[in-house]
Amino acid sequence: MRRERPNPDELLERVQAEEAKQTRGRLKVFLGASAGVGKTFAMLSQAHEQKDRGVDVVVGYSETHGRKETDALLTGLEVLNRKSLQHRGVTLQEFDLDEALRRKPQLILVDELAHTNTPGSRHPKRHQDVEELLNAGIDVYTTVNIQHLDSLNDVVAQITGVTVSETVPDSMLDRADEVELVDIPPRDLQQRLREGKVYQAQRVETALQGFFREGNLIALRELALRRTADQVDAQMRSYRSDQKVSGVWATRDRVLVCIAPNRLGARVVRAAARLGASSHADMLAVYVESDRQLDRPAEEQRQAQEALRLAEQLGMETLSTGGHDIVAEIIRIALERNVTLIVVGKPIKPRWREFVHGSVVDELVRRSGEIDVHVITGEPEPIRRRPRQSRVHQPATGILATVAVTALTTALCYVARLFLAPTNLVMLYLLGVAAIASRFSVREAVIASVLSVAAFDFLFVPPYYTLSVADSQYLLTFAVMLMVALLISGLAIRLRRQAGLWQSREKRTAALYRLSRELAKSRSTREIAAIAVREIGSVFTADACVLLRPEGSELCVVANSTSNFEFGGSEQGAANWAVNKGEAAGRGTDTLPSSQALYVPLLASRGVIGILGLKTEQPLDAQHENLLEAFANGLALALERTFLAKESQEAKLSAESERLRNVLLNSVSHDLRTPLTIIGGAAVALKERKGDPVELTDTIVEQSERLNRHVQNLLDMTRLDARTVEPKFDWHSVEEVVGSALRHSREVLKGRHVSVDLASELPLVRVDGMLIEKALVNLLENAARHTPEASEVRVRASVERQVLRFEVTDDGVGIAPGDEGRIFEKFYQPGGASDDRGFGLGLAICRAVAIAHGGRAWAINRTAGGASFFLDLALPDHAPGVPLG
Numbered sequence: 001m002r003r004e005r006p007n008p009d010e011l012l013e014r015v016q017a018e019e020a021k022q023t024r025g026r027l028k029v030f031l032g033a034s035a036g037v038g039k040t041f042a043m044l045s046q047a048h049e050q051k052d053r054g055v056d057v058v059v060g061y062s063e064t065h066g067r068k069e070t071d072a073l074l075t076g077l078e079v080l081n082r083k084s085l086q087h088r089g090v091t092l093q094e095f096d097l098d099e100a101l102r103r104k105p106q107l108i109l110v111d112e113l114a115h116t117n118t119p120g121s122r123h124p125k126r127h128q129d130v131e132e133l134l135n136a137g138i139d140v141y142t143t144v145n146i147q148h149l150d151s152l153n154d155v156v157a158q159i160t161g162v163t164v165s166e167t168v169p170d171s172m173l174d175r176a177d178e179v180e181l182v183d184i185p186p187r188d189l190q191q192r193l194r195e196g197k198v199y200q201a202q203r204v205e206t207a208l209q210g211f212f213r214e215g216n217l218i219a220l221r222e223l224a225l226r227r228t229a230d231q232v233d234a235q236m237r238s239y240r241s242d243q244k245v246s247g248v249w250a251t252r253d254r255v256l257v258c259i260a261p262n263r264l265g266a267r268v269v270r271a272a273a274r275l276g277a278s279s280h281a282d283m284l285a286v287y288v289e290s291d292r293q294l295d296r297p298a299e300e301q302r303q304a305q306e307a308l309r310l311a312e313q314l315g316m317e318t319l320s321t322g323g324h325d326i327v328a329e330i331i332r333i334a335l336e337r338n339v340t341l342i343v344v345g346k347p348i349k350p351r352w353r354e355f356v357h358g359s360v361v362d363e364l365v366r367r368s369g370e371i372d373v374h375v376i377t378g379e380p381e382p383i384r385r386r387p388r389q390s391r392v393h394q395p396a397t398g399i400l401a402t403v404a405v406t407a408l409t410t411a412l413c414y415v416a417r418l419f420l421a422p423t424n425l426v427m428l429y430l431l432g433v434a435a436i437a438s439r440f441s442v443r444e445a446v447i448a449s450v451l452s453v454a455a456f457d458f459l460f461v462p463p464y465y466t467l468s469v470a471d472s473q474y475l476l477t478f479a480v481m482l483m484v485a486l487l488i489s490g491l492a493i494r495l496r497r498q499a500g501l502w503q504s505r506e507k508r509t510a511a512l513y514r515l516s517r518e519l520a521k522s523r524s525t526r527e528i529a530a531i532a533v534r535e536i537g538s539v540f541t542a543d544a545c546v547l548l549r550p551e552g553s554e555l556c557v558v559a560n561s562t563s564n565f566e567f568g569g570s571e572q573g574a575a576n577w578a579v580n581k582g583e584a585a586g587r588g589t590d591t592l593p594s595s596q597a598l599y600v601p602l603l604a605s606r607g608v609i610g611i612l613g614l615k616t617e618q619p620l621d622a623q624h625e626n627l628l629e630a631f632a633n634g635l636a637l638a639l640e641r642t643f644l645a646k647e648s649q650e651a652k653l654s655a656e657s658e659r660l661r662n663v664l665l666n667s668v669s670h671d672l673r674t675p676l677t678i679i680g681g682a683a684v685a686l687k688e689r690k691g692d693p694v695e696l697t698d699t700i701v702e703q704s705e706r707l708n709r710h711v712q713n714l715l716d717m718t719r720l721d722a723r724t725v726e727p728k729f730d731w732h733s734v735e736e737v738v739g740s741a742l743r744h745s746r747e748v749l750k751g752r753h754v755s756v757d758l759a760s761e762l763p764l765v766r767v768d769g770m771l772i773e774k775a776l777v778n779l780l781e782n783a784a785r786h787t788p789e790a791s792e793v794r795v796r797a798s799v800e801r802q803v804l805r806f807e808v809t810d811d812g813v814g815i816a817p818g819d820e821g822r823i824f825e826k827f828y829q830p831g832g833a834s835d836d837r838g839f840g841l842g843l844a845i846c847r848a849v850a851i852a853h854g855g856r857a858w859a860i861n862r863t864a865g866g867a868s869f870f871l872d873l874a875l876p877d878h879a880p881g882v883p884l885g
Contacts, residue, residue, distance in 0.1 A: 023137060024134055024135060024137065025133060025134040025135075025136070025137050025138045025139045025140055026134075026139045026140075026177040026178070027130070027134055027139075027140050027142070027175065027176045027177055027178075028139075028140070028141050028142070028176065028177065028178040028179075028180065029113070029142055029143070029144060029173060029176045029178070029179045029180070030042050030043050030141070030142070030143045030144075030180050030182050031143075031144060031145075031146060031173075031179055031180065031181050031182065031224055031227065031228060032143070032144075032145050032146065032181075032182045032183075032224065033145070033146055033183065033184075033217065033220040033221040033223070033224040034145055034146075034147065034189070034211070034212070034217060034220050035145060035198060036184075036189055036192055036193060036197065036198035036199075037182050037183065037184045037189060038182050038184065039143035039144075039145075039182045040062060040063065040064060040070055040111055040143055041067075041069065041070050041073065042180070042182045043109055043111070043141050043142075043143055044059075044062065044070065044073035044074065044077070044109070045073060046141065047059070047073075047077060047107070047109055047141065048073065048076065048077070050107055051076070051077065055106050055107050056105045056106040056107065057077060057078070057105060057106070057107045057108075057109070058077075058078045058079075058080060058100070058103060058105040058107070058108050058109070059074065059077050059078065059079040059080065059108075059109045060080050060095055060096075060100045060108045060109055060110045060133075061080075061082070061094075061095035061109070061110050061111050061112070061126075062074060062079070062109060062111045063111045063112055065198075067197055078105075080095075080096055080099055080100060080103065081096060081099065082094060082095065082096060083095070083096040083098075083099070083121075085118040085119075085120050085121065086120075087118050087119055087120070092118045094117055094118050094121055095110060095117075095126065095129060097121075097122055097123075097129045097132065097133075098122075100133060100138070101132070101133070101136055101138075104136065104137075104138060105138065106138070106139060107138070107139045107140070107141065108133060108138055108139070108140055108141075109140075109141045109142075110126065110129065110130055110133070110140055110141070110142045111142065111143050112126065112142075112143060112144075113126060113127050113130060113142045113143060113144040113148070113168055113172070114126070114127070114144055114145070114148035114166040114167060114168045115166065116165075116166050117129070125168075127168050127169070127172050130142055130172075131172075144168055144173075146220055146223045146224040146227060147160070147162075147164050147220060148164060148166060148167055148168050149167065149168060149170055149173065149227070150167045150168060150169050150170055151170045152223060152227075153167055155223070156220070156223075159216060159219045159220070160210075160211055160216045160219075160220075161210075162210070162211055173227070173231065174231070174234070176231070179228055179231045179232075181224060181225065181228040183221065183224070183225070186214050186217035186218055186221065187214065189212070189217060190208060190212060190214065190217070193207060193208060193212055194208075229252070233252060252281070252282070252340075253276075253279045253280070253281035253282070253340050253341065254281055254282045254283075254284065254337060254338060254339045254340050254341070255272055255275060255276045255279075255281045255282070255283050255284070255339070255340070255341045255342075255343060256284045256285075256286055256330070256333065256334050256337070256339040256341070256342045256343070257269055257272040257283065257284065257285040257286065257311065257316065257343045258286060258288075258330055258342065258343065258344040258345070258360075258364070259285055259286065259287040259304055259307045259308060259311070260304065260344075260345055260360070261300040261301050261303060261304040262300055262303060262304075262345070263300075263303055264345040264346075264376070265303050265304055265306070265307030265345070266303070266306065266307050266310050267345070267376065268307070268343060268344070268345040268376045269285060269307050269310050269311045269314065269316070270310075270314075271343065271376045272285075272316075272343040272374075272376075273311075273314045273315075273316070275341070275343065275374065276316075281340075281341070282317075283311075283314075283315070283316040283317065284316065284317045284318075284319065284333075284337060284339070285307075285308060285311035285312075285316045285317070285318045285319070286318075286319050286320075286321065286330060286333055287304055287307075287308055287318075287319070287320045287321075288321055288322065288323055288326045288329045288330060289320060289321070289322045290322070290323060290324055290325075290326050301621060302621070305625060305626070308320065319333065320626075321333070326360055327360055327363040327364050327367055328367075330342065330364065331364075331367055331368065331369075331371075334368075334371055335371075339371060340371065340372065341371070341372045341373075341374055342364065342368060342371055342372070342373045342374065343373075343374045343376060344360070344361055344364060344373060344374070344375055344376070345361075345375070345376050346361065346375050346376060346377050347359055347360075347361050361375060398440040398441065398443070398444040399444065399447065401436070401439070401440065401444070402436050402440065402444045402447050402448045402451070403451070405432050405435055405436055405448065406429075406432060406448055406451040406452055406455060408432070409428055409429055409431070409432035409452070409455075410455045410459065412428060413425040413428050413429070413456075413459075413460065414459060416428070417460060422456075422460050422461065425456065425460055426456065429452035429453075429455070429456055430452075430484060430488060432448065432452060433445065433448045433449050433452055433488055434488045434492055436448040437488060437490075437491075437492035438492045438495075442490075445490075445492070454467065511535070511539045511627070511631075512627075512630055512631070512634065514535065515531075515532065515535045515536070515631060515634055515635075516634050516638075518531045518535060519531060519532070519634065519635070519638035520638070522638070523642065523645075524642065525548070525558060525639060525642050525643075526558050526559065528635070528638050528639055528642060529546035529548070529558040529559035529635075529639070530559050532544070532546055532559065532612070532631070532635045532638075533545060533546055533559040533560075533561070535631075536612070536614065536628070536631050537562075539627070539631075540614060540616060540620075540624065540628070541616075542614050542615055542616040542617075543561045543562050543563050543565065543597075543614075543615040544559075544561060544612065544613060544614050544615070545557060545559055545560055545561035545565070545566045545597075545612075545613040546558050546559040546602075546610060546611070546612055546613070546635070547566065547575055547579075547610055547611045547613065548602075548609060548610035548611075548639070549579055549608070549609065549610055549611075555572075555575055555576065555579060555610070555611065558610075561597075561613065561615065563615065565596045565597055565613070565615050566597070566613050568596065570592060570594065570595050570596075571586075571595055571596060571597060571599075571613070573592060573595075574586040574591070574592040574595040574597075574599050575599045575611045575613065577591055577592065577599075578591075578599040578600070578601050578608075578611050579601060579608050579610070579611050580608075581601075582601050582603065582607070582608050583601065584598060584599065584600050584601065585598075585599050586598045586599045586613075587615075587616075587619060588619035588620055588625075596615050597613045597614055597615035597616075598613070598614050598615075598616070598619075598620065598628075599611050599612070599613050600612045600613075600614070600628060600629065600632045601632070602632055602635055602636035602639065603632075603633070603636055604636045604637065604639070604640040605640065606640070606643075609636060609639055609640060609643070610636075610639065612628075612631070612632045612635060614628060675703040675704070675707040676703075676707065678699060678703045679699075679700050679703045679704060679707070682696040682697075682699045682700045682703075683700065727767070727768035727771060727852050727853065728768050728770075729766050729767060729768060730766065730767075730768075730769065731764045731765070731766050732764065732765055732766075732767055732769045732772075733762075733764060734758065734762040734763075734764075734765060734797050734804070735758060735762070736769075737765075737767075737769055737772055737773055737776070738756065738758065738776065738795060738797060738806075740769075740773050741773045741776035741777050741780060742754065742756070742780070742795070744773070744777050745777050745780040745781060745784070748780065748781050748784045749780060749784050749793060751789035751790060752784060752787065752789060752790065752791055752792070752793050753790070753791070753792045753793070754792075754793050754794075754795065755792060755793075755794045755795070756794075756795045756796075757794065757795070757796045757797075758796070758797045759796075759797060759798040759799060762797060762798075762799065762804075763799065763804075763875065765804055765873065765875065766876060767853055767873065768852075768853070771849045771852065771853075772849065772853075772871075772873075774845065774849065775845065775846040775849040775850065775857075775871055776795075776806060776808070776871070778842035778843065778845055778846050779806075779808040779842075779843075779846060779869050779871065780793065780795070780808060781842055782808075782842050782843060782869065783808055783809075783810035783812070783869070786810060786812040786813060786867075787810045787811055787812040787866070788812075791810065791811040791812070792810075792811055793808065793809070793810050793811075794807075794808070794809040794810075795807070795808055796809070799875065802874065802875045803855075803872050803873065803874060803875065804872070804873045804874075804875050805870055805871070805872050805873075806870065806871040806872075806873075807868055807869070807870050807871075808868070808869045809862065809866060809867070809868045809869075810866045810867060811865055811866040812865075812866050812867065813866075814861045814862070814865060814866055814867045815859060815860075815861050815867050820858070820859055820860065820861075823843050823859060824843045824844055824846070824847040824857060824858075824859075825844060843857070843869075846869075846871060849871075850871055850872065850873070853873050853874075854873075854874050855871065855872045855873040855874055856872050857869070857870065857871050857872075858870050858872075
């Protein structure tokens with residue numbers, strides 16, 4: 001085992017990560033294969049050990065299921081009281097999160113991590129309670145069974161035939177600082193079940209024949225063991241990374257599959273899959289994109305991508321990376337991932353090419369160190385001439401430029417020979433070779449090297465103007481000069497290839513960044529689709545479209561292509577196949593390749609939500625296919641964001657509607673019941689001839705009017721909200737509107753002193769007289785409701801800055817601080833109201849009437865006590881019969 005010192009940046013990141021951990025509590029999970037294995041017992045036992053060490057331990061929630069041995073372990077531990085919640089007429093006991101945060105112990109025990117909390121709790125799931133405890137810096141012990149893990153839900157249902165409804169996100173277990181497996185053999189667990197230590201006696205036989213069958217328990221036990229091993233392995237890899245351990249620890253089998261751009265890639269993947277299946281090893285398929293492979297045919301690049309897709313289908317983890325030294329990159333990844341076996345394909349190129357260019361397999365075997373290398377045999381590759389690759393420059397242009405540069409360098413050397421030694425002239429020739437190599441291909445670089453050596457020999461080495469050499473030492477000079485020239489040209493060409501490779505990657509990254517930035521700014525589905533069509537079409541120089549599939553409906557176009565290719569018959573078939581199968585279809589694929597366009601599914605967490613179509617002149621190569629897939633993934637995430645935002649808004653509206661409905665029902669049940677009870681009692685008294693008939697009749701009339709007011713307010717508010725009330729504007733006198741409102745409020749204001757103060761020369765106002773009167777009546781009723789008898793209610797009307805202001809002032813208790821705006825909300829009922837409080841709609845109707853007239857309703861507290869309510873209406877420039885100015 002070798003350790004290397006970390007660099008300062010990595011050390012700083014590690015220190016920052018450790019500081020972040022200091023503020024967060026530690027989580028320990030007791031994991032079991034099923035109920036009854038003893039998780040709670042183990043948790044409570046360790047809690048006693050921690051308490052003996054002086055740790056402040058509290059039991060937040062523990063479910064012992066009446067087991068005597070487990071109940072006994074609660075003795076000596078502080079147990080928090082549970083919180084009682086009502087649900088459907090039943091009182092349920094839940095973990096009291098607020099009390100736990102107030103108590104804030106060093107360690108708290110919270111049993112049954114997957115539990116669903118009773119409605120009315122702060123969080124819907126108990127694991128969210130635990131998350132809040134950890135964020136508060138409290139250490140937590142908790143328990144969970146393997147069948148409750150979200151990722152294993154389908155697997156457990158397939159094994160046991162039971163679908164578990166309460167689940168925990170796998171990330172919760174992944175973030176745990178420690179996972180302890182509480183294990184027991186299946187037969188011992190069945191015996192515990194028969195002894196009544198798990199369930200009550202009447203449930204034992206049903207459980208043994210169902211979930212607790214021996215086969216089910218064995219399978220669940222294996223899942224628990226594997227999941228715990230995965231957690232320990234993750235901790236081991238984290239330790240190796242922190243300590244910079246470069247050697248391999250063969251704690252478990254891990255296989256790395258090397259994918260090369262040739263026809264042997266798929267065969268290597270299948271062979272490695274068989275090896276991994278036999279040893280239950282983790283599989284990782286790696287493709288290294290090197291500048292040495294830039295001149296490989298497009299068909300070979302496609303074969304590599306197909307091999308990667310095959311690896312994904314076989315359940316392998318795939319990784320694409322880049323680097324000049326393929327072997328070094330593979331070894332680096334193998335050491336980082338603690339790989340124990342590397343699988344590579346046998347070389348299939350001719351031997352002479354391996355001698356000239358080197359062999360990846362040979363280098364891998366030599367440099368693998370402690371890692372085993374398994375070579376998959378393959379048929380020898382038939383010798384065939386490669387198709388010529390297209391060149392950026394014409395051959396004649398490159399050769400002419402090479403001759404010209406060599407001639408120019410020779411002329412410069414011919415002048416410099418008078419004051420430079422011949423060996424120094426070699427440097428000028430090497431400079432010319434480097435210039436050619438940086439601009440042209442290998443052929444031009446070799447020609448420049450040979451021409452430079454020949455020109456140097458011909459002009460500057462005696463005997464002059466011949467290719468013969470008098471001094472044999474110059475032969476070594478020529479050889480070194482040629483070798484150095486070839487080396488410089490090779491390095492320059494390699495550097496240019498690498499620059500081209502990184503430039504291509506930079507373009508792809510910039511395109512992805514630009515698209516993601518534009519999508520992040522967008523809000524609507526159509527806007528996002530239109531941006532994607534524009535950006536993707538620009539990057540690929542192609543025609544694009546986006547089709548979405550709303551739930552339960554057919555594909556529909558949300559962003560059209562320029563040529564409308566998506567409306568063709570074959571195009572519809574390819575698009576439907578792609579959205580139904582979740583795989584690309586159309587041009588360049590094996591499915592409906594005769595289509596005009598390529599259709600890529602938009603995969604989101606909820607499945608395939610749509611299709612991205614792209615019509616190009618030529619089929620896409622492997623790199624552009626990867627880029628298109630990345631674009632499709634980004635587009636799918638952006639679209640899903642809009643769907644989630646819409647669903648969130650709908651859920652919010654639904655919750656608000658439910659709240660208003662509950663408030664309305666509560667108000668109706670109270671405010672209609674009271675007058676109905678009084679009317680019913682008075683009617684019974686009349687029937688039985690008890691009491692004064694006149695007084696009873698007055699009571700019935702009074703309460704009937706009260707009931708009518710409540711119902712009328714409710715109807716008015718409903719009509720105003722639905723905008724079915726169109727104000728009937730006409731010119732009215734302010735005095736008449738106020739007088740009519742006071743007459744209709746006579747019974748309500750009985751016993752109170754009412755004063756009216758109307759400004760002189762009030763103009764006519766163009767309003768809906770009935771609605772304004774209704775608003776004033778509600779203001780007067782509100783004043784009467786919140787003031788005692790014999791108090792004063794003042795009504796004023798005045799004009800201020802082209803605004804007609806109605807003011808109703810009372811001497812009541814006033815408005816509670818912060819309620820000045822809330823009192824105008826629907827169904828809001830402030831404290832201090834009398835029993836005759838109504839639905840809480842009177843002031844809301846006032847505000848709705850004011851808004852319908854382009855005004856506003858507001859209220860303030862008076863310094864002398866009580867409150868003032870205002871109804872402001874904008875006045876026109878002039879009223880009929882009122883002089884201007």
